[in-house]
Each structure stands twice: as structure tokens, then as C-alpha cells.
Amino acid sequence: MDKEMYSSMSCLMEASPVIERGIALHKMIHFITMALGGDGYLDFMGNEFGHPDWIDFPREGNGWSYDKCRRQWDLVDADHLRFKFMNGFHRAMNLLDDKFPFLASTKQIVSSTGEEDKVIVFERGDLVFVFNFHPENTYDGYKVGCDLPGKYRVALDSDALEFGGLGRVGHDVDHFTSPEGIPGVPETNFNNRPNSFKVLSPPRTCVVYYRVEENQQGSDAEELAVVADVALQDGAEAADLVAMQGHLEGSTLVDNIGSDKTGDVEVEMGDV
Numbered sequence: 001m002d003k004e005m006y007s008s009m010s011c012l013m014e015a016s017p018v019i020e021r022g023i024a025l026h027k028m029i030h031f032i033t034m035a036l037g038g039d040g041y042l043d044f045m046g047n048e049f050g051h052p053d054w055i056d057f058p059r060e061g062n063g064w065s066y067d068k069c070r071r072q073w074d075l076v077d078a079d080h081l082r083f084k085f086m087n088g089f090h091r092a093m094n095l096l097d098d099k100f101p102f103l104a105s106t107k108q109i110v111s112s113t114g115e116e117d118k119v120i121v122f123e124r125g126d127l128v129f130v131f132n133f134h135p136e137n138t139y140d141g142y143k144v145g146c147d148l149p150g151k152y153r154v155a156l157d158s159d160a161l162e163f164g165g166l167g168r169v170g171h172d173v174d175h176f177t178s179p180e181g182i183p184g185v186p187e188t189n190f191n192n193r194p195n196s197f198k199v200l201s202p203p204r205t206c207v208v209y210y211r212v213e214e215n216q217q218g219s220d221a222e223e224l225a226v227v228a229d230v231a232l233q234d235g236a237e238a239a240d241l242v243a244m245q246g247h248l249e250g251s252t253l254v255d256n257i258g259s260d261k262t263g264d265v266e267v268e269m270g271d272v
Helices: 017-036 083-099 219-233 238-245 253-257
Strands: 108-114 119-124 127-132 139-146 151-157 195-201 205-212 259-261 264-266
Touching: 017 083, 017 119, 017 127, 017 205, 083 151, 108 139, 119 139, 127 139, 127 195, 195 205
Parallel strands: none
Antiparallel strands: 108 119, 119 127, 127 205, 139 195, 151 205, 259 264
16 A cells, blocks of 8 residues: 555545555455464564554664654554554454364365456365455356355455445345255365355455354354453443344344454444
């Protein structure tokens, strides 16, 4: 984003194409590094929210200057700046692993890497990840392979409004799988996967899908527990939790968690 990191990060003005592109790719690059990099993820001070300056400790080469020897943590706490969107998504990435421990899973399958459509599809654990790096193309009804049959829903969406996106992916949509090829014969399957489902994939977005357990009881209570844990950690009032309860049905992890802002929890439900 170059010089626009210093002049065009205000939410009080319309985002320029440079800023929109930069924030979208920042989220995607961080997430694909985390999701495909191994069983751990390391970030460096301030990168999680796109800090505009590097860190340079005093040394002979910079004249022993302290000018870059600091992080501007206030940038991410400023509600009117877009740094909060990148930080919120970074936090949601980690919360996704808390809820669906995919980093510790030995199941790691990259089923599709299309140079022409610029889409990468892979599985970590039982989650299905769809990264669309194309700068312009939206794929409606894009077919992705998966292991387990059933119903899938959005678990995390970089294009969600609370992460500075455009809210193009529906979070209340059920994606039902179709069997592919001959059971037990991978070469007859779709991208060597025994099942598939179709999704909407906007440009420069990454979306994660989880399999819904149809026989799971008390799912709403489980979601409320997740929200309550996050809210209490961030100092939310008990009254806020009561208000959340009525909106849980059909919400996803992203909808429940909202954005990351010290001392405050914003819960955006039904907006996307």
C-alpha cells in the first residue's frame, strides 16, 4: 500500500483501490501462511494489523537513530482507522484454530491449485479452505472437493464486513455435498476427493467451510459459550451476553466473535 498507508486508512473516507487490494491481500497472505505453513504460526510485532513502519533498532548504519525503534499500538485501537480490520481478522484466524484445531491435524490435502482461475483449495483437518487470488473474477457455483459428505457452512470469511470486506458471501447458506466417482477409487473422483460442494468465491477472498454435525445437540449453547468466553476476556458486560443469545441461530464463528478491540467486543450478527 506504500504511501497510502499513511494517508488513506481512515474509515471516514471511501477506500481507494490500493487500500482495498492491500487489506484483502494482507489477510489472505497471513492466513495461507498460517493454514499451509505447518503446525505452528509465528507473527512479528505489529504485522498482525499492518503496521506501516518497520522496526529498526539503533545501530551504526542508521546513525544510532531511535526513530523506527517503536510500534504504534494506538493505530489498531483507533476505531476510525482500517488497521482494526486486519487485526480483527488475525484474531479470528487464531480463534478458528481454537474452535477447530486444524493446525494440529495430520490431515493436510491440497486438492486444487488453478493457475488460470488463481484459486487454491485445500483441507486441514475437516475444514475446507478456498482462496481466490484472482484480482477480478468472481466464481459463482465454484466446485470444491472435500473428504466427508454432508452439509457445510462458512466458518471464517475474509470478505465479511467486520473485517473490512464487502460482505459478498452468505453466512447462512447450506452447502450440501454430492458424491464423486467410484468410492475407493481416487482417480475417478473430483480432484481426487470423494465428495464436492459448490460455493461463491469473490476475488481476493479466502473462505473456510466447516461440516455441520446434523445430530449435534446444544449447538446454540456451544456458540454462546464461545461468545461468552471471548466477551468476558475482553471485559464485556453481562447484559451484552444476554443480548447476544437471541441472535445465535444460524450465526457463524465470525458473526459471533466480531472484531478485536481492546476493552470492547463488537458483535455483528445478521449484517452479512
